[in-house]
Amino acid sequence: MATEPTVGGDGLSPVRTPLRLDMRTLVVDHHRDIYRYAYRLTGRVEDAEDLTQQTFLIAQQRLHQVRQPERVLSWLFAILRTCYLKNERKSVPLPATAIELDVDSIPDGVSEKAIDEERLQAAIDELPDEFKLVLVMFYFEECSYKEIAERLQIPIGTVMSRLTRAKGRLRARLLEADLEADKKVDKVSEPKTTRQMVARP
Amino acid sequence: MTDPKIQQAIDACRPRGDDLQLPELDFLAQAVRSDPEVRRQYQRSQQFDACISGAFCDVPIPAGLADRLLAAVGTSPDQTPAIPAELPSPPSSGVASRQDSEPRRRWLRGVRPRTWATMAGSLAAAAALIGFLLVGQHFGVTEPVADERLPGEILAWDDAVVRQGWNDNVRATEPGERPLDPAVRGVPRRWGQIATRYDSKTIVYDLAPPGADQAVVFCMRSKARTTSLPNAPPWKAFSASGGLTLGVWRHGDMVYVLAVRGGPRRYREFIEASPWIGFRSGTGHPFSLIAKA
Numbered sequence: 001m002a003t004e005p006t007v008g009g010d011g012l013s014p015v016r017t018p019l020r021l022d023m024r025t026l027v028v029d030h031h032r033d034i035y036r037y038a039y040r041l042t043g044r045v046e047d048a049e050d051l052t053q054q055t056f057l058i059a060q061q062r063l064h065q066v067r068q069p070e071r072v073l074s075w076l077f078a079i080l081r082t083c084y085l086k087n088e089r090k091s092v093p094l095p096a097t098a099i100e101l102d103v104d105s106i107p108d109g110v111s112e113k114a115i116d117e118e119r120l121q122a123a124i125d126e127l128p129d130e131f132k133l134v135l136v137m138f139y140f141e142e143c144s145y146k147e148i149a150e151r152l153q154i155p156i157g158t159v160m161s162r163l164t165r166a167k168g169r170l171r172a173r174l175l176e177a178d179l180e181a182d183k184k185v186d187k188v189s190e191p192k193t194t195r196q197m198v199a200r201p
Numbered sequence: 202m203t204d205p206k207i208q209q210a211i212d213a214c215r216p217r218g219d220d221l222q223l224p225e226l227d228f229l230a231q232a233v234r235s236d237p238e239v240r241r242q243y244q245r246s247q248q249f250d251a252c253i254s255g256a257f258c259d260v261p262i263p264a265g266l267a268d269r270l271l272a273a274v275g276t277s278p279d280q281t282p283a284i285p286a287e288l289p290s291p292p293s294s295g296v297a298s299r300q301d302s303e304p305r306r307r308w309l310r311g312v313r314p315r316t317w318a319t320m321a322g323s324l325a326a327a328a329a330l331i332g333f334l335l336v337g338q339h340f341g342v343t344e345p346v347a348d349e350r351l352p353g354e355i356l357a358w359d360d361a362v363v364r365q366g367w368n369d370n371v372r373a374t375e376p377g378e379r380p381l382d383p384a385v386r387g388v389p390r391r392w393g394q395i396a397t398r399y400d401s402k403t404i405v406y407d408l409a410p411p412g413a414d415q416a417v418v419f420c421m422r423s424k425a426r427t428t429s430l431p432n433a434p435p436w437k438a439f440s441a442s443g444g445l446t447l448g449v450w451r452h453g454d455m456v457y458v459l460a461v462r463g464g465p466r467r468y469r470e471f472i473e474a475s476p477w478i479g480f481r482s483g484t485g486h487p488f489s490l491i492a493k494a
Contacts, residue, residue: 027270036260049263053273060274061442062353082360115256139250139257144220145213153364164212170253 021069023060030073031056034080040136041084043125051087055080077141078151081133115174123173131166134159207232211243216250343425344399344456347439347449354397355447355460358419361395362405368392379404379420382450382457384434387416387471397421399456408471414444414462416471423456430456434472438465448472 034055039048058079066072124132133152137143145163149156210229214220221230221243232239345351368375369391376392379402389406397403400421409416430451438448438459446468448459461468 023274024271027274028267031267031270032262035262035266036258039260040257045263049266049269052266053270056270056274058356062356065353082363085363086359115252117256117259120253120256136257138215139254142215142218142254144215144218160209160213164209167212167250171249174253 021063021066021072023056023063026059026063026072026076027056030076033073034076037077037080037136037140038084040121040124040140041080041132043121051080051083054083054087058083074141077137085129085133119173120170123170126173127166127169131162131169134162135166135170138163207239211239211246214243214247214250216247216254344423344428344430344451345419345421345449345458346429347435347447349441351439351447351449351458352441352445355419355445355458358395358397358403358405359415359417361397362393362417365393365395367407368394375402376404376406378402379422379455381406381418381420382434382452382455384450384452385418385457385459385471389418399423414467416461416463416467417459418471419458419460421456421458423451423454428456434459436469436472438468440465 031052035048035052038051038055039045042048042051055076059076062079066075124135127135134148137148137151138145143151145156145159148163149159152159207229210226214226214229220226221233229239229243233243234240345354371389371392373392375394376389379400381389385408387408389408390410391407393405393407395403395405397419400423402422404420406418406420407416408418428451430449432451434450434457435448438446438461440446444462444464446461446463446465448457448468450457459468459471461471
């Protein structure tokens with residue numbers, strides 16, 4: 001006989017065990033992470049807050065199903081992803097003409113301060129949902145490509161391909177100003193200046 | 202130009218992670234050790250990813266978010282200890298008055314304020330079904346039953362459909378193996394296939410027009426030799442929280458679960474409007490127990 005359906009694909013099978021979690025703790029402990037995750041997916045403060053609220057309301061309905069309280073954040077992320085897909089599902093393909101930069105193009109000495117927040121979010125917003133999810137799971141949840149494949153129930157090869165393409169798009173958006181600057185510098189035949197992305201002393 | 206396989210592998214390595222030690226990325230580890238160019242690219246990628254990863258988490262939290270969330274889930278911010286979550290309680294009057302004094306937040310999808318009312322309704326409906334359930338358990342239930350557990354299962358099935366994705370190709374072969382019961386009204390506009398504990402090839406049909414609330418039918422091939430299900434869509438459906446209305450029935454070796462958001466009236470729009478609803482000729486009353494040979 002088959003087993004009960006799992007919750008969010010994270011192996012948190014529903015069981016009727018005494019509960020060790022409560023909603024207040026869940027909200028207080030995890031609302032920041034959930035909101036940040038939601039913001040990266042939606043790109044809008046209002047939508048992120050709605051998605052956060054929706055996530056906790058669904059979690060409240062299913063809290064009794066949690067078997068492994070130590071993995072509850074991962075479970076909340078799974079609920080959030082599902083809510084997001086239900087709300088937002090976009091079937092826009094990644095444009096074939098979209099510029100993607102491979103790892104060759106990454107300059108030396110990139111610093112976190114040089115990452116332009118607006119450009120980062122704009123780059124994420126441009127991605128189709130399936131690429132966006134993989135990216136957020138990789139950078140935010142710090143999931144391995146295997147974990148992403150397991151949780152989204154897609155093949156590992158698909159995850160790796162989406163990751164490379166999404167990261168390529170991200171690099172292109174974040175580095176484009178520097179590449180443009182380099183082109184201009186080349187045109188006036190001046191020596192290359194340090195890129196904007198490069199850490200400054 | 203980097204070898205695409207190497208590039209994919211570099212991109213798959215998490216910042217600050219130990220992914221290079223994974224056996225399946227051994228080829229990358231060797232390349233990093235032996236090829237200075239690959240090593241340089243790997244190091245730059247790791248550094249860049251660490252920056253991105255840090256920036257990903259750098260999102261300011263709106264003021265008062267935790268309070269609004271606690272109010273939404275019916276837990277007062279200054280309440281200790283927290284309410285038990287096994288059975289969500291309706292918000293107390295104290296919480297309600299606190300909510301009134303807060304800046305108004307728009308409720309999600311317009312269903313949240315109704316949740317408690319529908320929950321109360323569903324509890325009453327669940328109580329009415331207890332006798333029905335007991336009989337079902339007597340026969341060893343291997344098919345879905347319209348009880349308080351089913352909404353949770355349907356949420357999980359919904360999630361599975363979202364993960365798997367809908368299929369717009371109505372000419373595909375899979376739906377033909379689990380066809381829609383003719384007693385269901387409406388033309389499916391898409392379908393999906395998911396594994397449930399009742400049937401690993403359950404087909405779900407989406408009956409709702411684009412933009413409308415959920416109306417889906419899960420079609421399962423049942424191996425149960427006995428059934429406690431009606432043999433036609435029940436007119437009197439099971440009301441669950443969140444405005445979800447459910448009907449479960451069996452026709453031949455197929456079991457159908459109709460899940461509709463919007464209450465009993467909308468549910469009935471998706472089943473035959475015949476005065477004989479619930480009665481399939483020659484098979485008896487829908488709520489009678491029908492033993493299948």
